[in-house]
Amino acid sequence: MTADTSDDGPDRSEELRAAAAAVDRGDLVVYPTETVYGLGADALDPEAVERVFDLKGRDRSNPLSLGVASVDDALRHTRPTEVAVAFARAFLPGPVTVVVERGDRVPDALTAGRDRVGIRVPDHDLARALLAETGPLTATSANVSGTGSVTDPSDLSDRIREGVDAVIDGGETPGTESTVVDPEAGTIHRRGAMAGAIEAWLADPPVDG
Numbered sequence: 001m002t003a004d005t006s007d008d009g010p011d012r013s014e015e016l017r018a019a020a021a022a023v024d025r026g027d028l029v030v031y032p033t034e035t036v037y038g039l040g041a042d043a044l045d046p047e048a049v050e051r052v053f054d055l056k057g058r059d060r061s062n063p064l065s066l067g068v069a070s071v072d073d074a075l076r077h078t079r080p081t082e083v084a085v086a087f088a089r090a091f092l093p094g095p096v097t098v099v100v101e102r103g104d105r106v107p108d109a110l111t112a113g114r115d116r117v118g119i120r121v122p123d124h125d126l127a128r129a130l131l132a133e134t135g136p137l138t139a140t141s142a143n144v145s146g147t148g149s150v151t152d153p154s155d156l157s158d159r160i161r162e163g164v165d166a167v168i169d170g171g172e173t174p175g176t177e178s179t180v181v182d183p184e185a186g187t188i189h190r191r192g193a194m195a196g197a198i199e200a201w202l203a204d205p206p207v208d209g
Helices: 012-024 046-056 071-075 082-091 125-134 158-163 195-203
Strands: 003-005 029-031 038-040 065-067 096-101 116-120 137-141 166-168 179-182 187-190
Touching: 012 029, 012 125, 012 166, 029 125, 038 046, 038 125, 046 137, 046 158, 071 082, 082 096, 082 195, 125 137, 179 195, 187 195
Parallel strands: 003 166, 029 166, 065 116, 096 179
Antiparallel strands: 029 038, 038 137, 065 137, 096 116, 179 187
């Protein structure tokens, strides 16, 4: 059964605790971000990560990002260089995915066996409140692979809605994709929000690489 945690429901803190409890059980949740709705599971639990791939029908060779509540939280699970830390502090929270070296606790299931992982710190109060309760979550759009991203919970597919234990309804989201960037390599892998400002930063970083 899916719990719909809309603003018309019970106290928001109780809703967040219920969603966090679902994650703790290994279940999946849907949460809002400043881009689109995300599909969250314990990103450090390989079995929970596998459930995300199964529900989305996503190819296992296509890694997922790691959602955290803050840059400091990201540092507990990654090994970024000085330039990557400076970049992250400049652009996060925000609609940016920062690719850095992963830490030992980040499972192969999340990164498709790669030694790097994309970090997301959403610029959304509900998302960060949930992440503060749960620790790292998978950060991937709450849709079946090959279908459009979801900006309103009413547009969730039956497959996704029936496959999660909680939906945190934060209203309609903007829908702009995050920009995916590897600041250590100075490479933008996917242009999205804030791409121009990111290009300017990469062209003249305030620290040495």
